[in-house]
Amino acid sequence: xxxxxxxxxxxxxxxxxxxxxxxxxxxxxxxxxxxxxxxxxxxxxxxxxxxxxxxxxxxxxxxxxxxxxxxxxxxxxxxxxxxxxxxxxxxxxxxxxxxxxxxxxxxxxxxxxxx
Amino acid sequence: xxxxxxxxxxxxxxxxxxxxxxxxxxxxxxxxxxxxxxxxxxxxxxxxxxxxxxxxxxxxxxxxxxxxxxxxxxxxxxxxxxxxxxxxxxxxxxxxxxxxxxxxxxxxxxxxxxxxxxxxxxxxxxxxxxxxx
Numbered sequence: 001x002x003x004x005x006x007x008x009x010x011x012x013x014x015x016x017x018x019x020x021x022x023x024x025x026x027x028x029x030x031x032x033x034x035x036x037x038x039x040x041x042x043x044x045x046x047x048x049x050x051x052x053x054x055x056x057x058x059x060x061x062x063x064x065x066x067x068x069x070x071x072x073x074x075x076x077x078x079x080x081x082x083x084x085x086x087x088x089x090x091x092x093x094x095x096x097x098x099x100x101x102x103x104x105x106x107x108x109x110x111x112x113x114x115x
Numbered sequence: 116x117x118x119x120x121x122x123x124x125x126x127x128x129x130x131x132x133x134x135x136x137x138x139x140x141x142x143x144x145x146x147x148x149x150x151x152x153x154x155x156x157x158x159x160x161x162x163x164x165x166x167x168x169x170x171x172x173x174x175x176x177x178x179x180x181x182x183x184x185x186x187x188x189x190x191x192x193x194x195x196x197x198x199x200x201x202x203x204x205x206x207x208x209x210x211x212x213x214x215x216x217x218x219x220x221x222x223x224x225x226x227x228x229x230x231x232x233x234x235x236x237x238x239x240x241x242x243x244x245x246x247x248x
Contacts, residue, residue, distance in 0.1 A: 061145050068203070083182065099225055109218030109219075
């Protein structure tokens with residue numbers, strides 16, 4: 001990986017982190033009951049989540065000035081690390097050994113593809 | 116697996132393929148000057164695909180646990196390589212293919228470990244998603 005690719009990669013990594021936060025907000029919204037179908041989408045939680053998501057897309061556009069498209073989604077796989085942590089801390093989901101091994105494979109794959 | 120669950124997975128993967136095309140649009144936008152007409156066109160396409168994703172994803176995660184739905188998103192890693200190779204003629208080296216295989220294998224295992232919990236114990240996440248419906 002060249003210095004330029006590494007530098008631009010940081011934008012994708014940051015964008016992925018903030019979009020994982022937006023996923024938690026969407027899940028929280030999905031767990032609530034709303035008076036109408038339209039209110040499922042038009043509520044502060046869902047709207048802020050998508051605002052964060054739009055900022056993440058702008059991060060991607062900046063990143064792709066230096067990052068190949070074939071590497072972008074590989075870097076976005078860091079989302080599984082965040083979603084596991086948020087899953088445990090916020091939604092009290094269980095983590096087993098398989099999931100830890102899976103995360104190790106994902107991280108190894110990202111490193112191998114990026115180097 | 117129930118018939119409805121199979122349909123949800125089919126819808127999820129169709130949606131993910133279409134959504135992965137937002138990467139093509141992002142890459143095209145990145146080659147344009149910021150806020151130039153072509154930038155607006157390509158970035159606009161990113162937003163349109165995002166809007167499509169927004170509506171589809173919200174319905175999907177009501178029917179699947181967040182971790183399971185998220186795990187299936189790994190397929191976008193393969194789509195990224197396919198689009199990069201086909202459209203932008205990117206060089207896909209051996210280490211990238213190996214890395215992609217590892218990532219997809221990791222994500223498959225991630226999803227499998229979650230599915231196993233569903234069958235054996237009935238995970239809290241799937242109960243939550245059913246309550247949300």
